[in-house]
Amino acid sequence: MKTQNLSLVYFSPTSTTGIVLEEIARGLGQESPKIFDITRPDIRNQVAPVFNNEVVLIGAPVYSGRVAKDAAAYFKTLKGSGSLAIVVVVYGNREFDDALLELKNIAVDSGFGVLAGGAFIGEHSFSDTEILIAPNRPDEADLEKAFLFGQQIAGVLEGLETPADVSGVEVPGNFPYKEGMGDGAFAFIDVTEDCDDCGICVAACPKEAIDEADHYSTIDERCIFCCACIKACPQQARIMKEGPMKDKAKWLSENCAQRKEPQTYLGLVNT
Template identity: 45%
Template structure:
């Protein structure tokens, strides 16, 4: 089965998920590639349509063991027509819980035919020099794995004549899904005098929680604790306050030091 184009969809506030999906795309190695980065609010205003002649790869980070709640509406508006699809989740070395199963279920309901799924590890949003959690991941080994996964995807596609030969893909998980897609609403960011009001944090915020005129003003009701503003600040002027988020970072640093490796799943594909 040949595909006319490759569509990559990612939500990646700190760049880890985007790095993984780009690694997979290198392995697939298709001439026609469209990257749809839905990190910024404006990008999530445009619904996605796909056909059976395209391959759709969707990658999202794991939040509280689930697909991020703010993406659910956009994902449920996808209009696909027997589109072969690949589901990717990226988690911070703890567990991915039922996020991969949830993403697969969503895409199936929208008209996709999931043929492969994978869970990768990225540096945790709460990771810092004080409390490193999966620091600097995805690393070279992860990206090599992603590229290999991409090559395997293409081999599988070329081995079938149509999506009719792609059987159901079984992903481990539970119903109802574990975890809670509802995020914390908490004031956890400290801003030092090093802040120059450059606006980079406001521009990069995936939910528009930071005032573009005064970056000291943060709406905790909108904030998704992705920590992109902390990681992207060129002056290192933003840090975590003492409180529940920092406490969580300390627990994760202590409990999840052992390196976890990526895992992938393929559907049973009949030759045809």
Template identity: 35%
Template structure:
């Protein structure tokens, strides 16, 4: 029996939804064992993973400045496949995904995977609820499921040809370091939800108002806080937010590569 492994790094949930949608599309075409690996959890990123030729890997991640997130690059480098078919999903905040799909494909190829299908999908931007608002939505999830179905058809037909995706080599320069952390208002109740969901575990569980170094600006704590007690006030982030809300609010659609 073939195994579908759904793997994702998804601080705010968008990449998880897309990866699950793709895996659901594949699973609906036959009988598969299904596994899930949540790379948002630091412990999961410390493990090693190996896959067989009759496995199918579905992996989703957010785009950081047109690239694979730095925190995920070593993880992808460490995955080991045996001519394992893979489906790749890069989720971006309605601006551009640039080299993120190509870089992900290259990293997986080095580990013995063949990316035979891929997609660039839209998620609500981590800095602004107005950019990609409410994405991924029902139409996005339908597109993700459709990608999964098409990928399954290729596998069933024995077509393991690597798909061509958009992107450039050398990849664009990574985002510059921005050593900022969210600000916290007095409405914080200390519930600890932010600390529990921080992918870098830099928020104190004993005192969630304390954020240590190592923040990757994913905004999980900002978007998940039930009291809306966390927010960004660093000038560089506010400038990016303004630029996004000025230039990139028009809806973009998923791009599918099969």
């Protein structure tokens, strides 16, 4: 089967998911795939694309052991029409729990045959220069694995006559899924006087949760704690305030320091 029509669909507030997917695409021999980066809210509000006999890489970060909610909601509106999907979750070196199984099931329900799945590691959203959680991941070794995964998939695709020849991939996870993130809002960001009103955090926020006219205020009910604004701020003026979120970051830094490695799963091909 030819892989000319490769598309990437991903949600990636702090960019690690996007980086991993683009490396898998390179392994697949695709330097310029079609990219649907759904991180920005305006993109998620547009009608989702319909795929026809294509290969689609679908990726999202793991939030509390599940697919990030905004990504899951969007992926449920995709139309696979018998296309093949490769599902990828990226997590911050704690666990990916039920997220990969959830993403695979969403893809199947949206009309894709799922050819392969992967769980990769990215720097944790809560990691900063002092509290380190999987810093600088994906690193070179992770990207090499992502590239090899792409090459492996290309090999499987070459032997396929039609997408229907794939009988699906087994991935770890439990159903019913773990509970995941609650909807409770709380303030976890402080803005210091180093803020120079550049507005970069507003553009980085996937939830339109920062007031364009007042960069000091965050709309807590919209915030998903993704930390994109904190990581994007060139003045380091947006910071995590002392409290439960920072305590969680410290806990993760101390208890999830042992390096985890990417896991990949390939589907069976009917002969």
